[in-house]
Amino acid sequence: MLMKILKRLSEGGMYSNKSVARELGIDESLVEQMISQLENMGYIEKDNMSSCNDSCGCSCSQKSNCCGSSGIDINIWKVTDKGRKYSKIA
Numbered sequence: 534m535l536m537k538i539l540k541r542l543s544e545g546g547m548y549s550n551k552s553v554a555r556e557l558g559i560d561e562s563l564v565e566q567m568i569s570q571l572e573n574m575g576y577i578e579k580d581n582m583s584s585c586n587d588s589c590g591c592s593c594s595q596k597s598n599c600c601g602s603s604g605i606d607i608n609i610w611k612v613t614d615k616g617r618k619y620s621k622i623a
Contacts, residue, residue, distance in 0.1 A: 572610075
């Protein structure tokens with residue numbers, strides 16, 4: 534199940550824990566635990582977008598949802614090199 538979540542994150546795009554849970558047919562809290570485990574294993578890393586430093590260029594279609602404009606902390610999960618390698622062989 535961890536690798537299914539890692540592969541989902543590797544695909545990119547916007548998602549929520551709720552939508553991933555629905556896709557996989559599991560509880561949302563289990564998705565949260567697995568994401569935490571993937572982070573602890575070094576397969577993903579968090580980039581908190583609570584205040585925009587223009588690191589993403591703020592030019593994507595989700596600009597209104599991040600870049601500090603919404604007042605909501607948004608966590609962006611990045612798959613690390615280790616995670617990309619593992620998701621390709623798993």
